[in-house]
Amino acid sequence: MKTCEATYAKALLKFAALLVSSIAAMNAFAAADFEIDTPGVAALKQLMRARHAQLAGYYTSGAVGLTADGMIGLRDVSAVPQAERYTIFALVAAENQNRNALYAEIARANSHPEWEGEIRNTFARRWVQNARTGWWIQDDDGWERR
Amino acid sequence: MKRVLKVIKGQPAQLFPTASLWIVLSAAVFTLSACVTINIYFPAAAAEKAADKIIDEVWQIKKNDTEPSNKSVAPENGNNEPAAKGIK
Structure with missing residues (x-):
């Protein structure tokens, strides 16, 4: 039981880390620049x-x-x-x-x-x-x- | 009796991880979608810079336009004042 919960906790942690890094990446992308050269x-x-x-x-x-x-x-x-x-x-x-x-x-x-x-x-x-x-x-x- | 209770107690305990998995997954999906929505924010500072650039080009605001006039005024004052002081 405990090992099962631990795996879920680990998976959840991994997922949270992925979420945070992907948000950071999106932030960086969004703030990169503002297009006016068209x-x-x-x-x-x-x-x-x-x-x-x-x-x-x-x-x-x-x-x-x-x-x-x-x-x-x-x-x-x-x-x-x-x-x-x-x-x-x-x-x-x-x-x-x-x-x-x-x-x-x-x-x-x-x-x-x-x-x-x-x-x-x-x-x-x-x-x-x-x-x-x-x-x-x-x-x-x-x-x-x- | 004790054995039966154990089994009954055990069942919901076994169900718990799968249920929590669904809760966690749905919460994650919701959070991710919320993050994506929030993340599409307006880059105010970059937009301001871009606006200034366009306005400069449209109105032809040259910083040289005002600076030389200031500079040409400044030396005159600079020359006059010491001269006036020298005479006095």
């Missing part, structure tokens, strides 16, 4: 970089600001000439489309589509952190100048 991400970066040349002025003037959800939004277009407003609408819409695609693409590149929300939150924080002084940032209380 053709999709590169294409989106290219589009967004080109668009930024046009958007930068509007960030500075305050016509466009950074939102809390990792997007950009119209803040105050009253100072913008009527003819230019269509351009801004189009720029903001296109930028947000690219940003949504970027977050989804990064999640997909890492084989975790469910990470999209967390990726978006991470980006939202980092866009704000990297924003130049004078740019407008939206938080719970509304627009705030950085």
